Amino acid sequence: MTRPTPISGFPEWLPSQRMVEQFVVDHIRRTFELYGFAPLETRAVEPLDQLLRKGETSKEVYVLRRLQATEGETDEDALGLHFDLTVPFARFVLESAGKLTFPFRRYQIQKVWRGERPQEGRYREFLQADIDIVDRDTLPPHYEAEIPLVIGDALGSLPIPRIRIQVNNRKVCEGFYRGLGLTDPEAALRAVDKLDKIGPEKVAALLMETAGADDKQAAACLSLAGISAPDASVADRVRALGVTHPLLDEGLEELVRVVETAAEHAPGLCVADLRIARGLDYYTGTVYETQMIGYEKFGSICSGGRYDNLATAGNDRFPGVGISIGVTRILGLLFGAGALSASRSVPTAVLVALPTEERRAECDRIAAALRRRGIATEVAPSAAKYGKQIRFAERRGIPFVWFPGAGGEADTVKDIRSGDQVEADASAWDPPEADLRSVVLQGPDQQSQ
Amino acid sequence: MTRPTPISGFPEWLPSQRMVEQFVVDHIRRTFELYGFAPLETRAVEPLDQLLRKGETSKEVYVLRRLQATEGETDEDALGLHFDLTVPFARFVLESAGKLTFPFRRYQIQKVWRGERPQEGRYREFLQADIDIVDRDTLPPHYEAEIPLVIGDALGSLPIPRIRIQVNNRKVCEGFYRGLGLTDPEAALRAVDKLDKIGPEKVAALLMETAGADDKQAAACLSLAGISAPDASVADRVRALGVTHPLLDEGLEELVRVVETAAEHAPGLCVADLRIARGLDYYTGTVYETQMIGYEKFGSICSGGRYDNLATAGNDRFPGVGISIGVTRILGLLFGAGALSASRSVPTAVLVALPTEERRAECDRIAAALRRRGIATEVAPSAAKYGKQIRFAERRGIPFVWFPGAGGEADTVKDIRSGDQVEADASAWDPPEADLRSVVLQGPDQQSQ
Numbered sequence: 001m002t003r004p005t006p007i008s009g010f011p012e013w014l015p016s017q018r019m020v021e022q023f024v025v026d027h028i029r030r031t032f033e034l035y036g037f038a039p040l041e042t043r044a045v046e047p048l049d050q051l052l053r054k055g056e057t058s059k060e061v062y063v064l065r066r067l068q069a070t071e072g073e074t075d076e077d078a079l080g081l082h083f084d085l086t087v088p089f090a091r092f093v094l095e096s097a098g099k100l101t102f103p104f105r106r107y108q109i110q111k112v113w114r115g116e117r118p119q120e121g122r123y124r125e126f127l128q129a130d131i132d133i134v135d136r137d138t139l140p141p142h143y144e145a146e147i148p149l150v151i152g153d154a155l156g157s158l159p160i161p162r163i164r165i166q167v168n169n170r171k172v173c174e175g176f177y178r179g180l181g182l183t184d185p186e187a188a189l190r191a192v193d194k195l196d197k198i199g200p201e202k203v204a205a206l207l208m209e210t211a212g213a214d215d216k217q218a219a220a221c222l223s224l225a226g227i228s229a230p231d232a233s234v235a236d237r238v239r240a241l242g243v244t245h246p247l248l249d250e251g252l253e254e255l256v257r258v259v260e261t262a263a264e265h266a267p268g269l270c271v272a273d274l275r276i277a278r279g280l281d282y283y284t285g286t287v288y289e290t291q292m293i294g295y296e297k298f299g300s301i302c303s304g305g306r307y308d309n310l311a312t313a314g315n316d317r318f319p320g321v322g323i324s325i326g327v328t329r330i331l332g333l334l335f336g337a338g339a340l341s342a343s344r345s346v347p348t349a350v351l352v353a354l355p356t357e358e359r360r361a362e363c364d365r366i367a368a369a370l371r372r373r374g375i376a377t378e379v380a381p382s383a384a385k386y387g388k389q390i391r392f393a394e395r396r397g398i399p400f401v402w403f404p405g406a407g408g409e410a411d412t413v414k415d416i417r418s419g420d421q422v423e424a425d426a427s428a429w430d431p432p433e434a435d436l437r438s439v440v441l442q443g444p445d446q447q448s449q
Numbered sequence: 450m451t452r453p454t455p456i457s458g459f460p461e462w463l464p465s466q467r468m469v470e471q472f473v474v475d476h477i478r479r480t481f482e483l484y485g486f487a488p489l490e491t492r493a494v495e496p497l498d499q500l501l502r503k504g505e506t507s508k509e510v511y512v513l514r515r516l517q518a519t520e521g522e523t524d525e526d527a528l529g530l531h532f533d534l535t536v537p538f539a540r541f542v543l544e545s546a547g548k549l550t551f552p553f554r555r556y557q558i559q560k561v562w563r564g565e566r567p568q569e570g571r572y573r574e575f576l577q578a579d580i581d582i583v584d585r586d587t588l589p590p591h592y593e594a595e596i597p598l599v600i601g602d603a604l605g606s607l608p609i610p611r612i613r614i615q616v617n618n619r620k621v622c623e624g625f626y627r628g629l630g631l632t633d634p635e636a637a638l639r640a641v642d643k644l645d646k647i648g649p650e651k652v653a654a655l656l657m658e659t660a661g662a663d664d665k666q667a668a669a670c671l672s673l674a675g676i677s678a679p680d681a682s683v684a685d686r687v688r689a690l691g692v693t694h695p696l697l698d699e700g701l702e703e704l705v706r707v708v709e710t711a712a713e714h715a716p717g718l719c720v721a722d723l724r725i726a727r728g729l730d731y732y733t734g735t736v737y738e739t740q741m742i743g744y745e746k747f748g749s750i751c752s753g754g755r756y757d758n759l760a761t762a763g764n765d766r767f768p769g770v771g772i773s774i775g776v777t778r779i780l781g782l783l784f785g786a787g788a789l790s791a792s793r794s795v796p797t798a799v800l801v802a803l804p805t806e807e808r809r810a811e812c813d814r815i816a817a818a819l820r821r822r823g824i825a826t827e828v829a830p831s832a833a834k835y836g837k838q839i840r841f842a843e844r845r846g847i848p849f850v851w852f853p854g855a856g857g858e859a860d861t862v863k864d865i866r867s868g869d870q871v872e873a874d875a876s877a878w879d880p881p882e883a884d885l886r887s888v889v890l891q892g893p894d895q896q897s898q
Contacts, residue, residue: 002762002763003543003544003762003763003765004496004499004540004543004544004762005544006544007492007494007496010492010493010494011492012490012491012492012541013490014545014548014549015487015488015549015555016487017488018487018490019486019487019488021490022488028484033796033825034796034799034820034823034824034825035820035825035826035827036795036796036826036827037796038464038465038467038468038794038796038826039464039467039468039471039796040464040467041461041467041470042461042573043456043460043461043574044459044493044560044562045456045459045574047453047456050453060516061516062513062514062515062516063513063514063515063516064511064512064513064530064564065511065512065514066510066511066512066564067497067509067510067511067512067529067564068564069564079456080516081513087556091453092461094452094453095453095454095455096463099463100463100464101794101845103830103846105795105827106464107518113493115513115515115516115517115518125492125493125494135830140830140831142809145579146813152694154819220707236475236795260647261810261813264810265810265813265814265817313451313452313453314451314452316452331547345487345550346485346487346554347482347483347485347486347487347488348485359713360591361710362712364598364710364714365714368714371483371484371602375480375483376484376485376591377483377484378484378485378554380478381552381584381589382589395550396550427898445697
């Protein structure tokens, strides 16, 4: 074999980084469970026609074929890798509705794939952590207010930069555009969505070109997009623009509920920001994006919204609201900045030194006694000189080396950081709580891999 | 959308089953970490030419193409989904050797894909939990004895049927065949590997046809395959067949070490069984298969072995030994038999009842106080009659309903199984430890989903 090389867009973490990722994912999962979200995993593949329902993303899909596919297999059977977890979840709900109880709250933490051209900060394979709540026929708006609180809890207590969730509501935009007299609010939304990329002048031009706006209407759309407030005052500022429409009122009421609920339970977490639109077209109400403070220019690290029509078949309709944490994106940014690392590169807390190969069974019994009490333990690979065995531990960040006693003497255990060495009994000794597991730290790696 | 239907070979568990799967995976992972294995995830894809190095499995590979692939992309760039975790691990070790410390112990718990024709008990997507130990240049044989002990710990304390690990050594077979005078030991191994499927007579015919064996040699091969023992007596029984070869001696020594180590640390776990061969051709020494007692006819649920030449590039050589737990296979068998289930279908321990919609903020504060102390809590979806709210909890298996006090009265919490209701303070009350989380049980589901 020639030496293999990485594949662009398919990140792989070293074990110490994977330990950080597991710590982050475990914490997110525990938070989701505290809010009563049940776990789900869906298969990695969906029928291609399902994935292509939203034409916009069709270019990003990876299609599968069996290397030895036979004649009988047609394109109708074609499968593609899922590009998000919302479309598969909606499909699962429709397929399994008879076996679920509604409202149904689930979380789903899985890899997704997008066949994009590789470029800076774009991954082709990445990990997402999603929550969604769906109900049959109707979904009360208080769930749209709950979602940001869950995310605030999940990300707020991790050793990562502070986050700010930006909230908007599609009904506010659509109601406002209709109130202005624009007849193609989707085109207007698409134009305003490009604000960060192309700036206000080009958006104004686009509004006139694609959404049939005149100068004044385009200016009003930009004024709306410029509004941002952490509380109910957002509604006053929109109304001050002098546009009225029933859908606008409905949207503002929902938007105010989200930011006011957040202001009560998690002050500083949410802000209403009327430029947030979300590219995907299945959202019908509240939409969320999330900035990591200090990393704003890299875009949203957690996005979602309410979708009323995604899980619909015949007379069955399951409106939902959800959000997706971009785990790989967050970790990629923080690893890249040297802002997150693990205190050691292995789970091991204790290395049992091996005096002679003949005493391996005895060392295995010491290790077994420590493991029985939850202490991660390895036995040294060979009966090398003790100095070499201690270096084995040092290189991996293992804090303790255990020395089996000879000829009736007691065992001893040495903290190789301080040099302290004490007599110890494997059935009773415990390391300090802080040394039991690798700890996740803000800052770069202290350890070789 | 028309109602979607399942795709053959791509299993999806309901949330209560996924909770069981998580419990099993968490337990396996914790055990792996207790033995000092560091976590790793590799990307889902490998270059197709890497996956096809072993011609035997080429038919099982799923190949990817981007839906909007452009002219520039050639077959050289073709990617396939990995069909196991050993080949990607070997590739990772070669690619990242400079950043790893050896011996390197890692675990890896991920989905793999095989484009097989769908049939009973064959999955196209399934979850594997692997451990491997690789070292640079040479790998001491004690690691081959350690692997079954880890698996015994990982699977032995789960609420699943007892397991038995069957061990063999390729060197025993090859040395024996060579000692017999057969010149194509691989052909002989492939023939004997079919013993369970086609029976001894057809294997004898195959040995004569493909491995150049005469009557007597074929009979000797079958005698060897018939030997099984839980201890060092396996070597005596092999030697009693009167065949000698240096490689046979080497293999027997290694084999005896594995079963004797297991007999000392985990009596009853391992048995030497000389019919075990493993189809994949990269194993060079010890091989493992595992039966789940009562489910023997479904084949091995955990297999692996030693490979000396898988991770080799130029002068770099990383011999390894590893094993893979078939998590989906185990769960599929046990779910199918109604032998494993969760005590409830949600993580939630407490439902906070909602007296009126106006009091939702107060109920959210109660829920937040409970969650802060690790108690999974939901607030009722609507201010329905209390009877209906209690049924909401019942249907999900949520054991406690919390009633906010009115007009200065204390809150109360009710165990809806016993009907016991007591005054409680959300900042101090705890459920019994056994009710804090869903519990995994032997036996069928007690609960609707």
